[in-house]
Each structure stands twice: as structure tokens, then as C-alpha cells.
Amino acid sequence: MKLRAARRRKQTIFRRVVVGLIGLFFALPLLAMVEFTTRAPGGGRTLQTWTTLFNLAAIDANYPELKTGIQASAGLVLLTVAIMLVMLVPTMTWIRLRVPGMRRLVEFICLLPLTIPAIVLVVGLAPVYAWVAYFLGESSLWLAFAYVVLVLPYAYRALDAGLSAIDVKTLAEAARSLGAGWPTVMWRIILPNMRTAVLSASFLSVALVLGEFTIANLFSRENLQVAINQLGKRDDSLATAAALAALILAFIVLFAMSFVGAARGSHRPEEN
């Protein structure tokens, strides 16, 4: 017991030192962003930059690129999550129910983007997007097609974990034997039972789309990160504030997600 207590004390000191030092390395650039965005012209502090950032009318009038970027990213978030869920949830459920032989192939395809850097994907997507522009127009919104590919590995893992936790087959057969059609099975049986997995897949997608820069920039489309980058050439302070605000937004999304995961644990204590 004495050994254990001594070790616990040592571990606590070790934890404080390591978390403190590495934490300092992480905090410094973020604090520098706060410091940089609150500088007043003659020295001293001002909140001018931040009031401008949250003043919609001023953004609309003076920084139209930021407004288009925010709008585009909001649309991209919705469209990416929608396509991802509509495509993956029924496919993955269907595979478990009817064609288990396809599971390896689908898993392979979903994890493939991990080995293909986004910059490589851009090279290959250029001709594909020439067709997308031809059929659907030049809107930034269509970047969502590529973003779905980027989120595939993360979404697949989250949804797969959710599906493994429920007995899809029994649930579906029970519903079918009571006369439910496939859409009812999906919408009223499968989806409600894997709410947590759907939420975490969606949250991950939201964070990824909010931070995406590579594809949008190289295809000369608008999104939040591209707008912030452009803004940096004109108003460094406002761009830094916008970048920090987007980072905090993404943090809130992921922090909320950590509670969703915890809620699952407390409902199903028997699971490991």
C-alpha cells in the first residue's frame, strides 16, 4: 500500500509537470492570437476587431468575402453530413442484413482515403469537377461531394461501432414481421437505436468541413478557411480573430461530442 501511495504521488507530480509544459506550448500561439487581435493602434488594448467580427452589418458591407465564406461553409456542412448519412447508414445496415460478403470491400473503400492525401485527391478530382461544373454549375456547394470522401474513414468507424452495438438483424426481422417496410425499418428502428453513432459521425464531419482548406483553395472555390486566408492579406487582425473564432467553434462541437460519448457509456454499463 505504501508503494502505491508513493507512486500515486509521483504520478500526480509527473502529470502536472508534463501537462503544464506541453500545455504552455499549446496555449502560447492561441494566447498570442488573443493578444494580437486586441492591440490598439497607439499601444494598449481594444476590442474593436472582435466587435467588427460579430457585427453582421459591418462584415456584410466591408468584408463580403468573409460573409460568402461563412455561408458556403454552413451549406457545405449541411450537405456533407446529409450525403454522408443518407449514403452510409442504409448501405452499412443493408450489408449487415443481406450481403455480409461485401463488408470487407465497403470497409476497404471507406478507409482508402486515409492513404490518399487530400492534395493527391485534388489532382485526380480536377477532371471529375470539370464535369460537375458542366452539369451542376460552379457553386462552392458541390465541394461537398469531395468532402464526403474525406470524412468517409471517420464516419465509417463511428457508424460501424454504433451498428456493432445493436442487433441489427433481430431488430429488422422483428419490424419486418410486424409489417414494416424497409424505409420504416431504417427511419424508426435502426436510426433511433444508433443515435450516438450518427451524432459522432456528424460532429466529426462538421469539424472536418469547417477546417477544410486544400480542396477549396486549389479549385478556387469559396469556403470559410479560404476566406480567412484571403482576408489575411487585407486585414491581418480581423483574419486572426476569425481563425480563432472558427477554432473555438470546432472545439465546442468536439467538446459536446465527448459528452454524447459519455452518455452512451452510462446507459449501457455492460458494454466495454
Add this chain to the structure above:
Amino acid sequence: MGALLGVLPFLAYTTIFLMIPTLIVVVGAFVNGKGRPTLGNLSALAQPQIVSAFMNSLLLSAVTAVLGAVFGALLAYAVSTARQSGPLRRMITSVCGVLAQFGGVTLAFAFGATVGLQGFLTLWLQKVGINLAGSTWLYEPNKGLMLVYTYFQIPLMLIVFLPAVEGLRPQWREAAESLGGSTWDYWRHVGGPILAPSFIGAMLLLFTNAFSAYATAAALISQGSPIIPLQIGDTFSSEVILGQENVGKAMALGMVAIVAVVMTLYVVLERRTSRWLAR
């Protein structure tokens, strides 16, 4: 047969937006501007600026993978000694999730505000007589970029490595202690060997992460293209020299080849790891 139809939309979508792009890169690397087969794109990779970009990328990825792995592992172990669902752990994993995924443009601004010309640290150091502002070190691949990349590698290491550290059972430690082993003995003979495969595996993952990264460097560097993702990006914007239309695809293929080798090693290691850490 009817059951297969249910998978068709997924296969169609991934064919258009994943398989075809991949094929375009692979095939494009071996054809010229007129669609004739050629090895010219591959031999164009021997141009000095492309070779040096590959070298810079490899060095940058290797160094930041090692730095990120070492510091990330320390952090992961420190966090694992805290209470399982306590506030510290939840806070740190969420922060790391954001910083690992959300690099890019944000980091360029963060480091600009810290050590850029008008940066907080630059101005502060000037007062004590150290001048950072005179040089372009922040924009060089083997100095500033390494610092910035390490900033997103450490959080990724925490996320990847934390489950492995949590797999260490307290009983092993107690067993080592009851046999008279010291902390050093425990890490040397029990903890270290068990964690080694996951540690190296995570390091490989960090390597591919840095190697693939485009956004951070693109937002930070405005002159020149010292690393390979920026070289590929250039083929989009600048005028391409006649006969070299597909050199970008050859570079992309080179990147995929390197990432594929590293990921294969990763998968092999992952299998070894699961032997001990499976619950």
C-alpha cells in the same frame, strides 16, 4: 442479386469521387499531354527542385513524427494517470481533437501572431535583445515549418496513443513491484516492450499525416514551394511547361507510393499490437 442493388448507390458514388480520381492520377502519371504512354513524367521527377522538395518533405515528416510521438506519448501517459472521465481528460482529448484536425490556416495565423514579424514573442524577445524578425526562419521547411507541424503532431499522437497506454493493466505494474522491480524495471521489461509496437505504429501514422499536409504550409509560405504538396499545388495555378502537363500526377503518384509503404508497415505493426492489448 437484388440484395446487391442496395449497395449500388454507395459503389457508384465512391467510384466517381474516389476510384476514378485515383485512377486518373495513376494513369495520368504514365501518359503525356496527347494521351500517349510515356515515362517522361517520372523522369521529370529528377528535376532538382522536385528532388529537393521530396527530400524536404521526408525530412520534415520524419523529424516532426519523432518529436510529436515522443512528446505526445509523454502527454498521453500523463493524461492516462488522471481519472477516466474526469474534466482534465475530457478537456485535453477535445482540445487535441481540434488541434490535430483543424491545423491549416488557423495555425498559420496563430504562429504569425506568436513569432511573425509583429508577433507577441518576437516583440517581447526584441526587448531582451534577441531579434527574430530579421530572418525568414518561420517560413523555412527545416525550422519554422517543423515547429508548426509539431504543434499539430503532438495532439494527433495523444489521440492515437492514449488507447494503447490505457491498455496497460495496473496488475502488471503491481506484479512487477511485488517481485521487487523498480519503476525503471517495469518500463524496461513490461511497459516498454508492450507499448513499443503501438508507439512505432503511431509514429508512422504521424509521418503520413505530416507528409500529406498541404494547408498549413500553403497558408504560411508565400514564396517558393519547398515541400512536395506545394509543388503539386503549383501545377494547378502556374503555367505548365509543354510536355510536362502530367508531372503533377507523377508527383502525386510518388506521394501515394510513399504513404502506401508507410501505411503497410503500420497495418503489420497494428496486428502485432492487438496481441497484447486486446481486451
